[in-house]
Amino acid sequence: MTVRLEFCGDLVALLNRNGNNSKTPRLLYRTACTKDLIESQGVPHTEVGRITTGEGRECSFMYIPRFGETLHVWPHLPPVDVTRATLLFPDPLEVISFIVDVNVGRLAKLLRLAGFDTLYSPDWDDDRIAETAEAEGRIVLTRDRELLKRNAVRWGRLVRASDPWDQLGEVVSFFGLEERIELxxxxxKCNGILELVEKEEINDRLEPxxxxxxxxxxxxxxxxxIYWRGSHHSRIREKLSASLKKTIFDRKG
Ligand SMILES: [Zn+2]
Structure with missing residues (x-):
């Protein structure tokens, strides 16, 4: 007797190799809550948007399937609104903020440049990131699947792009944040909110x-x-709009 897991859309690419099999469906000879079953196949729960039974009924991560049952595991359909509760993610976030893992460290600077509250330190380990994300309600951005499988990580994204600008485009499009950008x-450097300052106040610190x-x-x-509006501003605008246009998601799921 087995539980059958049918992975859909871009989740298939995340499946670990099971013997020679890297394909879906997965037949499991045990049962447990769906979060454990799904993650045992390599897919972190943060990447799952919906789970449905053979009859089309939606279920949560706590659901324990019966032997003989088939579950369909669907990816998120971007844009994903983290301020809205769903069956899988019942604790919505009040504000959008991020915590960035060292394996996508350069993304932190770009998110701040775009105005998003983003914590980052190259010294933080997985424990620290997961605890901070839970305590402060932050979205975890990483390429580390094991970090995203932790219960303390409620919202996250396994970053797919490798170029930091593409990663920014990916995150902004995935969470539907285009309108929230405040360049x-x-x-x-440090995530502080910039304040306008009179030129006279800082005159002595400026190059001629x-x-x-x-x-x-x-x-x-x-x-x-100290920052000023120079030619680099238009260059950054161009890179940002290029990265947003480039992000295409697999919506076939
Ligand atoms: Zn600063």
């Missing part, structure tokens, strides 16, 4: 050319870094 509102060419400045209250 240059946050310090890429910068002093001559720019009038509007912001300062980070966290690390003291």
């Amino acid at each position: 240059f509102s946050r310090c890429p 050319l910068t002093r001559l060419m720019y009038e509007t400045f912001t300062r980070c209250p966290g690390c003291g870094q």
Whole structure:
């Protein structure tokens, strides 16, 4: 007697090899809650959008299938709204904020550049990331599946793209955050919210050319870094819009 798991859409690409088999469906000779069964096949629960029974009834991660039962495991259909409760994710987030694992570390700076509250330290281990995500209600971004399988990680994304700009496009499109982008509102170095500062106040800290060419400045209250609107701004805008156009999801699931 078996439980049959049918993985759909881009979840198939996440399946671990089971002997020579890297395909779906998976026949399991044991039963347990669906979270455990699904994750035993290599797919972290954060990547699952919906689970349905053979009769089309939706079930939660706590559901324990009967022997002989088939479950369909579906990916998320982006954009994923984390502020809305679903059967699989009953604890919605009030605000959108992230915590970034070291294996996608460069993404942290770009998310801050786009205005998103993002925690990151190259020194944090999985325990620290999972605990902080749970305590502060943050979305975990990583390429580490084991981190995403933890119960403490309620919202997360297994980042698929390898280029950091593509990763930014992937995350923004996946969570439907295009309208929430506030470019240059946050310090890429330390996550502080930038404040407008009078030029006279910082005049002595500016290079002569910068002093001559720019009038509007912001300062980070966290690390003291000063920013101004230079030619790099339009370059960053272009890279961002290019990365957003590039992100295409498999919606066939
Ligand atoms: Zn700063």
